[in-house]
Amino acid sequence: MPPRQQTDALRGSLDLLVLKTLSLAPMHGWGISQRVQQLSKGTLEVNQGSLYPALQRLEKDGLITSEWGTTDNNRRARYYRLTAAGRRALGTELESWRRFAAGLETVLRTS
């Protein structure tokens, strides 16, 4: 069994990416993965298969909600949107991520 902490870190960053993306506009799953790739200018690629479990987890935690809608091409798709709790969580997650990144940066800079 792989060490647990690593997955948690990965999951944490994926959650953050999803929340951030959804804070811009409600979107379906494939749209989220495309938007992340687009916003990161191709440097970040969401593992498409892990996206849906993450969405489910976030929905269970009440950070996002979903409903069925239709795409521009008139296809049925499940659209996810941020809840108020999700917006708050995004704020704190962002804050802690920035602290974490800064800390990491500081450590890495030390030679």
Added chain:
Amino acid sequence: MDQEIGLHIDLESERLVREEGLDLQEARRRALVAFGGVERYKEELRDGRGLAWLGGLSLDFKLGVRMAAKYPGLSLVSVLGMAAAIAVGALVFGWAAAMLDPALPLDGGDRIIAVQTDRADAPGDVDQRVLHDFVVWRTALTTVRDLGAFRLSDRNLIVEGGGDDGVTDVVAVAEMSAAGFRVGRVRPLKGRPLVDDDERMGGAPVLVIGEREWRRYFGGDPNVIGRTVRLGGTVHTVVGVMPDDFRFPRNHGFWIPLRLDASDYPIGAGPPIQVFGRLADGVTFEQARAQVAAIGRRMAAEYPETHEYRRPTIVPFARTAEPTASGPELTWLLYMIQLGASLLLVVIAANVAALVYARTAARTAEIAVRTALGASRARVITQLFVEALVLSAAAAAVGLSLAGLALGWIDQLLMQKGPGLPFWFHLGLSPGMIVYVAGLALLGGTVVGVAPALKATGRRAYGNLQQFAARGSAMKLGRTWTALIIGQVAITVAVLPVSVHYASALLRTSIRDSAYPAGEFLRARIALDRDEAPPRADSAEAAAYQRRFEAHFASRADVLLKRLGSEPGVDAAFVSDFPGGELQRRFEIEGVQAGRNAAGGAGGEKATVRATHSLATVGFFRLFDAPVVAGRGFVDADTVAGSTAVIVDTAFAARIPGGNVLGRRIRSVEPRRVRAGNDEAPAPWLEIVGVVADPPSTTTDPDDIALPNVYRAAAPSGLGRDDAQATSILLRLRVRNGLTPAFTQRLRDMVAATDPGFQLHDVRTDAEVLRSGARELRTFALALAFATLSVLLLSAAGIYAMLSFTVAQRRREIGIRIALGADSRRIVSSVFKRASTQLGAGIAVGLIVALALDRATGGMLMGHLSADTVGLRGAFAVIPIVAAIMMAVGLLAAIGPARRGLAVEPTEALREE
């Protein structure tokens, strides 16, 4: 979930086509690869929903069903065995529920109550002479609404007019307060129910009928309201028809107003009535009980002479009539039977567990691998439990269906047998029963699945992993199982003779009965309507009334007998009718001591002969063409009270030692008195004046059929003498040229013409009686055969499984022994040695138990039959057959594996090591 992922794959492949110019198929493949295995993520999503255990469980169920299908023989045996036990359990449950938890099928039926007056001086007795109390309750008892009363009687119904020239039948009539209709809250189908005004003394005689009765006696006449019928001597006008939902108070379809005036009777007297009502809104049983008890105390203080011991109380109405008026003893008994029925499942399930254990043992390798791959012990046990649950659930379904069918059938049978049962007594499936059966299925699954699983997943399971490749299963069969097999064989051996004996006795009975021309015989119970107003409770007057009534009955019966006898081709006789048929007695023979009589007891006791004792009119033997083989038949002088003449049949004569039968004296003794030394006033001596060849017996009880007969003559008026137990008399008729329905109607007419007050009950031909008796016997014999067969089948299967398993385990050992040059004959004999030892031990134990059973129950359980006939002893002849079957099954089980063992190449066997 599928749709969402599908859309994702679609959109992704479209993007790939658009941006990278791939063809659609390749794009789709790449999209799926990028997604990383759709199924895995579906599963992860499912996990996210907390349904993982369900996935595992449904997999277990699938495996369980597959496993059941893979071993069809084992599954069939297990399911059938457990289904039989579950069906028995459900049957008992259905019966007990109907008895213990009766519910009135009326609106708010649980609040309909009876005011019942218990006797403090005679616990269990209910005082029904409560007319005055009823009047008091009607005004003072505010916690109960719609207080009413009823009394029940049988009346002759004579319907005239219509197309028929009149229908005559005996019907159950309820004389009931109008409140009975309000309490039921059922609207009439036609016309009106009874109303309070109908209860007025001297009011017009009105009648409300039930839907069933309307269709049966009035052909569903739409203009039935206003028609008149006669009940006994009174003409009643039909004023209403009640729907079939309403059969209050017992199972009634004829209601007439209850017209009683309490001022006609002294306090504490009057005709027996039963009081009912409905709890007022918001009132509890306890409150109503407290109020009625307070009224009771007040009346006891006011009228101590009559009311000192009366304790009125409130009981649910459904508890006031048999069979649902159960006391605590019956409740306990039913619970014990229920427990026993549930234990039956445990016994059968233990058997099935033995079978499953053999299968599980063969799967130790699989279990070890699963454990090594990270399956917890609980997980493995769950799987084995679910596999067992599949079997027991199938058994539960089969058992429940069987029980449902059987209960429905019995319910219908009970309904057909007449209005004896209250309308709320209903047998059938119920939610409670389904819960109980589900519990049984769980119990069965636990016994079958968990016990072998615990054994198979014990500490040795890890060792198995190292060993299974080289050595096959390392599971050993414990002593428990050996004991189980021995017990099994023992029970089979002990039980079979008894059941074979009973089944054959039952069959012999039904064969023997079909010998006489039953189609020519007819029987009916005759009683006389008591339509007169009952006399005051003055005892001399009541006795005079009773005497008058009996004299009237006897003289009318005499007239009827003469009329019937003058019909061409018709013989008629009256026989005393005791509750439950003929009366059995023990007869002492003058001058015969024990030791000289085969049927007698030991020690210095008087030798006695058990016989059926009948009182009959003079023409009785003519009826059966029973020839008098010695002495004389009955003459009119024998019917005089105090006559000591008695006629016995040849079966009785054969039990009198010394051969000379005529002139010998016998007298009836109670079995108890024989033991007590006969110091109470003995019955008078009776002199045998004749012997008749055995007239046919029409009883269907195998215990009674072999009984000798003793007859005494009586006039119709004397049929009730000697035993006050005779409640009515039985008319026996023979029509030489065969019975027709027309004759039955003619009989009804003649009876009605002789006296309109005569009631004919249970008119049936002997053929009908025999047929229904034979049907009951066949059903019983069939059930017995089924039970016996399943015992045999289960033990055979158990022995087969155990032996084939043990021999299979020794396959390698056998191969090695052959490699080392052992003689194959010695190997075969060693294989069979263990099998025969266990079988032999089982048979020996069974034999001992069977003999002990016979010894212990020889005089009780088997009755006189075991002493009088070869029955049970003969049945012991089946023991060698059972033993042979068991041996054959055991050998059959051992042959296959033994042959495989012998066929193993020695080199192979050694290599495996």
